Amino acid sequence: MSTIDRARLHELQQREEKRFVLEHPRSAELYARAKNSLLGGVPMNWMKKWAGAFPLFAARAKGAHFTDVDGHEYVDLSLGDTGAMTGHSPDAMVNAIAKRLREGITLMLPTEDSLWVGEELNRRFGLPYWQFALTATDANRFAIRMAREITERPKILVYHYCYHGTVDESFVSLREGVVGPRRGNIGPPVNPAETTRVVEFNDLEALEDALKRQDVAVVLAEPAMTNVGIILPDEGYWKAARELTRQYGTLLIADETHTICAGPGGCTREWKLEPDFVVFGKPIGSGIPGSAYGCTEDVGRRISKRIALEDCDVGGIGGTLAGNALSLAAMRATLEKVLTAEAFETMIPLAKRFNDGVAAEIRKSSLRWNVIQLGARAEYHFSEKPPRNGAQSAASADFELERFLHLYALNRGVLLTPFHNMALMCPATSAADVDLHTQIFAEGAAELAA
Numbered sequence: 001m002s003t004i005d006r007a008r009l010h011e012l013q014q015r016e017e018k019r020f021v022l023e024h025p026r027s028a029e030l031y032a033r034a035k036n037s038l039l040g041g042v043p044m045n046w047m048k049k050w051a052g053a054f055p056l057f058a059a060r061a062k063g064a065h066f067t068d069v070d071g072h073e074y075v076d077l078s079l080g081d082t083g084a085m086t087g088h089s090p091d092a093m094v095n096a097i098a099k100r101l102r103e104g105i106t107l108m109l110p111t112e113d114s115l116w117v118g119e120e121l122n123r124r125f126g127l128p129y130w131q132f133a134l135t136a137t138d139a140n141r142f143a144i145r146m147a148r149e150i151t152e153r154p155k156i157l158v159y160h161y162c163y164h165g166t167v168d169e170s171f172v173s174l175r176e177g178v179v180g181p182r183r184g185n186i187g188p189p190v191n192p193a194e195t196t197r198v199v200e201f202n203d204l205e206a207l208e209d210a211l212k213r214q215d216v217a218v219v220l221a222e223p224a225m226t227n228v229g230i231i232l233p234d235e236g237y238w239k240a241a242r243e244l245t246r247q248y249g250t251l252l253i254a255d256e257t258h259t260i261c262a263g264p265g266g267c268t269r270e271w272k273l274e275p276d277f278v279v280f281g282k283p284i285g286s287g288i289p290g291s292a293y294g295c296t297e298d299v300g301r302r303i304s305k306r307i308a309l310e311d312c313d314v315g316g317i318g319g320t321l322a323g324n325a326l327s328l329a330a331m332r333a334t335l336e337k338v339l340t341a342e343a344f345e346t347m348i349p350l351a352k353r354f355n356d357g358v359a360a361e362i363r364k365s366s367l368r369w370n371v372i373q374l375g376a377r378a379e380y381h382f383s384e385k386p387p388r389n390g391a392q393s394a395a396s397a398d399f400e401l402e403r404f405l406h407l408y409a410l411n412r413g414v415l416l417t418p419f420h421n422m423a424l425m426c427p428a429t430s431a432a433d434v435d436l437h438t439q440i441f442a443e444g445a446a447e448l449a450a
């Protein structure tokens with residue numbers, strides 16, 4: 001826990017809240033109106049959770065910046081929680097989809113773009129066979145179903161405090177060794193203890209214990225955890241974990257939806273991982289809905305044997321709009337022209353600049369915090385040492401403090417990823433954007449310590 005003077009924090013929070021309300025009259029007005037037609041006044045329930053009395057209403061966004069309806073401009077370090085890691089509306093993608101919009105959006109027929117994308121994903125991740133969906137959630141769900149089908153096993157395994165989208169099996173927690181529904185889980189279909197085993201990240205013994213019973217079809221994992229702050233794997237963790245999964249006949253899904261920040265082929269390529277499936281959603285189409293899941297030769301062969309042609313439209317994998325022409329055109333343009341190897345060469349050094357700037361300010365202050373970088377993203381935690389697992393990271397979370405720092409940054413023109421302290425770089429982010437955040441972070445830290 002942080003040793004923050006709470007009275008001081010509350011005083012600063014009130015001051016920032018007043019400023020926020022005063023400077024955003026149009027957002028306030030739209031929010032008041034929205035309460036009459038949108039449940040909770042927002043189009044999506046977690047939009048209520050932004051720091052401040054109401055969410056900002058966005059007017060337009062381009063590259064690394066956006067403007068709100070009150071005319072304020074912001075540096076966007078959240079980038080749609082990775083959906084806009086490409087930068088907002090990159091020209092190459094916009095041009096490609098404008099053409100596709102005129103030429104047909106969805107047909108239930110393949111377009112040539114789909115094979116270009118499949119071939120490119122093969123080159124990046126080293127997996128031969130690909131399928132498409134509209135969200136990373138669905139890609140995870142479909143990969144899980146395939147894994148269950150070919151292993152004929154009922155359960156999956158996830159890490160404590162993981163997030164893989166709205167996959168029912170993954171809303172699970174671990175309390176004193178007991179598996180149960182995760183706090184806040186709305187309407188779980190069954191107790192997730194029936195479907196899921198949960199272990200802490202970086203604990204090989206617990207992983208082996210959970211796999212030993214040989215009823216786990218697949219481990220669904222981010223190669224580095226990113227949704228409870230960044231948690232890096234211990235040296236050698238994935239090599240040993242992969243050996244365990246193979247020993248006990250369990251498959252492995254690498255959900256690279258966020259860890260694509262590590263490079264063009266995500267952590268799978270950077271760290272030479274050998275998953276059975278890779279999932280990649282969100283930025284794959286620069287924010288145009290689309291996702292992909294790929295599998296190995298072996299998985300491809302095993303699943304193909306079990307899909308009967310007559311039943312393949314009702315097997316629980318797919319979706320009418322999955323693999324549509326527009327989605328594939330966006331993916332092709334994104335992979336060919338936006339999220340390229342060259343783009344990572346500018347994004348990753350910028351994340352280092354963010355990391356080093358924040359680390360230097362932490363050292364100068366009395367705060368015992370740390371900051372971690374993973375490729376093009378970086379994140380600070382309110383603990384002295386980087387966490388090694390979800391429980392440690394969650395224990396250092398501080399809702400009040402986080403809200404204050406987010407609101408402080410927002411009032412000064414910087415949007416951080418909500419619900420934790422992450423900053424992501426896109427190809428259009430500049431050093432000046434990063435330095436603006438560092439300066440604001442330093443001022444906020446100084447005010448807290450005063």
Ligand SMILES: Cc1ncc(COP(=O)(O)O)c(C=O)c1O
Pocket residue numbers: 081135136137138140163164165166222227255256257258281282
């Ligand atoms: C690692 C990971 N996988 C999957 C998802 C789900 O993505 P979507 O909401 O686009 O389905 C998320 C969303 O945050 C995620 O962080």
